[in-house]
Amino acid sequence: MRETVRFVRRGQIVEVGKVDPMTTLLDYLRLTEGSTGTKEGCGEGDCGACTVAIGRSRGGKVVYEPVNACIQLLGMADGTEIVTVEDLADGVTLHPIQQAMVEKHGSQCGFCTPGFVMSLFSLYEGTDGPVGRDEVNDAIAGNLCRCTGYRPIVEAALSACAGPRDDKFRKTAEDMAGILDFITDDRDIFIGDDDRFFAAPASIDGLAALYSRHPDAILVAGATDVGLWITKQLRDLPKIIHLGRVKDLDGIEDTGREVLIGAAATYAGVEPYMRAIDPDLGELFRRIGSKQVRARGTVGGNVANGSPIGDTPPALIVLGATMELRRRDRSRVLAVEDFYIEYGKQNRAAGEFVTGLLIPKLRPDQVFRCYKVTKRFDQDISSVMGAFRFTLDEQGVIQEARIAYGGMAGIPKRAKGAEAALQGAGIRDAAAWSKAFVALRDDFAPMDDHRASANYRAETAHALLGKALLEAAGTPTSRTRLVGRREGYVHAAE
Ligand SMILES: Cc1cc2nc3c(=O)[nH]c(=O)nc-3n(C[C@H](O)[C@H](O)[C@H](O)COP(=O)(O)OP(=O)(O)OC[C@H]3O[C@@H](n4cnc5c(N)ncnc54)[C@H](O)[C@@H]3O)c2cc1C
Ligand code: FES
Numbered sequence: 419m420r421e422t423v424r425f426v427r428r429g430q431i432v433e434v435g436k437v438d439p440m441t442t443l444l445d446y447l448r449l450t451e452g453s454t455g456t457k458e459g460c461g462e463g464d465c466g467a468c469t470v471a472i473g474r475s476r477g478g479k480v481v482y483e484p485v486n487a488c489i490q491l492l493g494m495a496d497g498t499e500i501v502t503v504e505d506l507a508d509g510v511t512l513h514p515i516q517q518a519m520v521e522k523h524g525s526q527c528g529f530c531t532p533g534f535v536m537s538l539f540s541l542y543e544g545t546d547g548p549v550g551r552d553e554v555n556d557a558i559a560g561n562l563c564r565c566t567g568y569r570p571i572v573e574a575a576l577s578a579c580a581g582p583r584d585d586k587f588r589k590t591a592e593d594m595a596g597i598l599d600f601i602t603d604d605r606d607i608f609i610g611d612d613d614r615f616f617a618a619p620a621s622i623d624g625l626a627a628l629y630s631r632h633p634d635a636i637l638v639a640g641a642t643d644v645g646l647w648i649t650k651q652l653r654d655l656p657k658i659i660h661l662g663r664v665k666d667l668d669g670i671e672d673t674g675r676e677v678l679i680g681a682a683a684t685y686a687g688v689e690p691y692m693r694a695i696d697p698d699l700g701e702l703f704r705r706i707g708s709k710q711v712r713a714r715g716t717v718g719g720n721v722a723n724g725s726p727i728g729d730t731p732p733a734l735i736v737l738g739a740t741m742e743l744r745r746r747d748r749s750r751v752l753a754v755e756d757f758y759i760e761y762g763k764q765n766r767a768a769g770e771f772v773t774g775l776l777i778p779k780l781r782p783d784q785v786f787r788c789y790k791v792t793k794r795f796d797q798d799i800s801s802v803m804g805a806f807r808f809t810l811d812e813q814g815v816i817q818e819a820r821i822a823y824g825g826m827a828g829i830p831k832r833a834k835g836a837e838a839a840l841q842g843a844g845i846r847d848a849a850a851w852s853k854a855f856v857a858l859r860d861d862f863a864p865m866d867d868h869r870a871s872a873n874y875r876a877e878t879a880h881a882l883l884g885k886a887l888l889e890a891a892g893t894p895t896s897r898t899r900l901v902g903r904r905e906g907y908v909h910a911a912e
């Protein structure tokens with residue numbers, strides 16, 4: 419058992435004991451360490467002003483990912499290197515990203531600048547040669563600037579990343595990986611006492627035992643939801659169990675017929691596997707939050723939180739995904755769709771946790787589509803999310819239709835009436851389409867809130883079903899995609 423959190427700052431190992439479970443990484447940096455270069459804006463993962471880079475040892479190298487320090491807990495940084503904007507310059511020589519921001523006039527008031535610099539630092543360190551505009555846009559989709567405008571910032575990134583990488587982080591990468599390996603151990607972390615603690619078990623058995631002793635504890639995977647309970651809802655969370663150190667809980671495996679995802683696998687880690695199942699699925703993952711959110715947020719957390727507007731559950735439901743839950747030493751398997759009972763209520767007992775998900779891949783006779791409709795294209799939560807899987811025979815007759823929506827009910831839910839109306843119909847059968855549209859109206863009584871009116875949601879769900887059918891039918895004259903085309907992302911139907 420270890421009673422401290424250990425990480426690396428500016429080449430030195432830092433060991434912190436007696437940390438309150440709710441201490442955020444941002445508060446530690448600004449209030450304890452006095453590193454006020456990292457800014458606090460929204461406090462909820464949206465503006466990117468608090469972006470720092472987290473380095474992890476991977477195969478003898480250090481891999482840096484941007485995270486929102488405002489919604490990360492300090493304890494989650496165990497075993498990592500924390501890099502802030504103060505650390506980038508090499509003596510009086512600015513880091514290439516900083517230098518390019520100066521030369522391209524990428525900063526005015528400067529409040530957002532440290533966050534942009536750290537997002538671009540992660541891009542710079544994560545690539546070896548020139549990057550494209552799409553890649554830069556993706557890297558800064560989680561950073562807001564209200565005075566400079568994005569063009570100079572994008573140009574700074576393109577120019578800094580145009581040449582070979584040459585900075586102090588590259589030169590010391592092997593040494594740093596060695597230090598990170600040195601501070602990583604397989605001991606459980608427990609800081610505090612039975613009434614108030616931060617714990618990070620190292621094994622799944624340790625997690626099961628601890629959670630059964632403290633079923634009232636809050637499990638934290640990436641904290642991209644839980645972090646906001648602290649900063650926005652001002653909740654007191656006295657008992658926190660972090661899943662990020664549990665051995666193999668972040669594993670991802672492609673077995674050929676399915677993809678197995680550990681509950682702590684991040685969006686960033688899972689995305690390529692999802693893209694291989696279907697380009698729409700890959701694009702859905704790319705559009706979840708921002709790089710910062712995808713670096714820490716997990717599919718397990720997205721499923722477990724039971725949100726009616728989570729993006730992955732509708733897609734997982736139509737793919738027929740199952741999940742494994744564990745309580746003490748007993749495990750059970752459940753279809754993802756059966757996990758959701760009603761708004762705020764899931765099929766999960768006290769002390770039970772999700773260990774992983776099994777996602778069947780598509781068969782050659784299956785067509786999959788999914789669409790996320792948001793107010794902004796990037797870094798926004800869905801108003802409506804629709805996922806569709808049609809199984810067709812050789813004549814184009816629908817053997818099975820699976821349709822699920824997010825944002826249409828208190829839970830992610832299948833459109834069983836619309837599915838039944840399409841069963842046995844030809845994929846181009848307009849009469850069956852009409853019946854399905856009518857049935858869809860009875861499948862849901864959508865909610866009315868600040869994201870969208872009930873009527874807008876109903877109309878959108880109808881339009882998305884129509885679009886999925888058009889694309890599945892391969893209707894050659896219909897242009898169904900106006901935005902969201904990216905290199906390497908063109909569906910056969912387009
Ligand atoms: C800026 C921003 C943008 C976002 N954009 C999107 C978006 O586009 N689409 C979207 O769907 N979501 C979005 N989210 C919400 C959030 O990122 C996701 O819901 C994410 O998947 C949560 O995963 P996490 O690992 O961070 O969960 P956490 O915050 O760690 O946990 C979430 C909940 O799940 C529980 N939990 C976590 N792991 C387990 C487990 N293994 N077993 C049982 N319970 C568990 C926790 O106790 C908690 O109740 C966004 C959030 C932010 C801050
Ligand atoms: S302060 Fe806005 S993302 Fe953290």
Ligand code: FES
Nearest residue numbers: 526527528563564
């Ligand atoms: S420079 Fe002022 S907010 Fe970006």
